[in-house]
Amino acid sequence: MKHTFFYLSLLLGSLICLGTLPAQAKDDKKLSAAEKRELKKKEREAKKEARKKSKGDKDDEKDEAKKDDKPDKKAVSNAVKKLKPVCGRIKGNGKFYMYIQYTTMTEAGEEMLTKISEAERGLKSAKVCAFLISDDASIEDDEAEKTLKKMKVKLPMVRKFGKMEEQLPGYKDATPPRITIVDPTGKVVADGGESLLETWPDAIGAKKPAKPAEEEEETDDE
8 A cells, every 4th residue: 555655656746747847848938939039139239239330430431531532721821830930920821822942142042032022012912921931051040131121021031941841731842042832731833933923823813913103104115
């Protein structure tokens, strides 16, 4: 009887275990499906965020590329503000900029200074920011300033320095006398000798300045 009861207990326990395992497996299967759905949902959200980020990065890259391609219209203005004139003041708000490399050590340089004094009014009217770049290393600042006043040149003057080509857009060191005209981005629109003091209006598309009254009278007399 005892053995019979024992066997019946074992049989009952086995049946209970067999009934519990399928139910547990079923619950595990349901939980696993829920987890899969949640996982897929997170994956979709992650992909969506990744696409947004990728698109944002591409847009940023395009914006940066556009900025890089777009010329800096204040390149020359910002550069000339950092120059230290020996005399006068450079205004960095020109439609164009004229770099005038000169030296009083040569006859050609002195002749150019004479023509500059005649061209100043027209340059100012056309909003061409012109300034002198002195190559007279052996002449003191005071003497250089006196020479310009004597020749009635009112343009500001700076000394040429070693890294000027790097710091001044469009400038290129050359044997004076030399004139270079650049736009606000530093793009060279004209480059040459003292003859540019007569042809510069054509180079920038400006009206030729009116001749002084004295010159007109002389022309009429002829």
